Amino acid sequence: MNTKDRTLRPRPEWWTIPNLVTVIRFVLIFPIVALLLSGAQPLTAAALTVLFGATDWVDGFLARRLGQETRLGEILDPIADRLGIGCLGIALTIIGAIPWSVIIVILLVDLIVGSVFLARHRNHQLSVTWIGKIRTALIMISASIVTGGLIPGMGLALLIGQVGLVLGALFHIAAGIGYLRQLLRQDVPHAPATTLGRD
Numbered sequence: 001m002n003t004k005d006r007t008l009r010p011r012p013e014w015w016t017i018p019n020l021v022t023v024i025r026f027v028l029i030f031p032i033v034a035l036l037l038s039g040a041q042p043l044t045a046a047a048l049t050v051l052f053g054a055t056d057w058v059d060g061f062l063a064r065r066l067g068q069e070t071r072l073g074e075i076l077d078p079i080a081d082r083l084g085i086g087c088l089g090i091a092l093t094i095i096g097a098i099p100w101s102v103i104i105v106i107l108l109v110d111l112i113v114g115s116v117f118l119a120r121h122r123n124h125q126l127s128v129t130w131i132g133k134i135r136t137a138l139i140m141i142s143a144s145i146v147t148g149g150l151i152p153g154m155g156l157a158l159l160i161g162q163v164g165l166v167l168g169a170l171f172h173i174a175a176g177i178g179y180l181r182q183l184l185r186q187d188v189p190h191a192p193a194t195t196l197g198r199d
Helices: 003-007 017-038 042-066 071-094 100-120 130-149 155-184
Strands: none
Touching (some): 017 042, 017 071, 042 071, 071 130, 100 155
């Protein structure tokens, strides 16, 4: 096989720029949580949280723009969302930045929807709803504001972020109810629907 043949060898389907961005999102979770729990470098923690939230939009945009939407990306993207929000929320709760009720609501809704999904339609995807998109954006933005509010002298930002997260939790409940309706409908299609992956 000559050099030209090796150059033209097709890359694996999963080896895409959007999937790389999604992997970066997973990696960002660990330093953000560590910085929050240690109380060190709140500015860095806030910047990384903003980056994590921004890449949630970037990976989906790149997947559509570059035509690189893959099944792996559809699976990993919502996992990164839920894992990131869960870990970040727990860390913020532990240090007293947000009330326990907010993260309990978020985790409980995820647990209920995830359990029903696995029990009834594990081989299908849920259709993304506008409420779900607003929910994700509101929680991501509010979490970034809360982490920024941990910087000395930024108490107002902390309060704004807390209010935003409460609203995000309410939207999370509404989105969860919508997804449960999809799962519990009698006419759920046997072919995969629009993915719940990249927003």
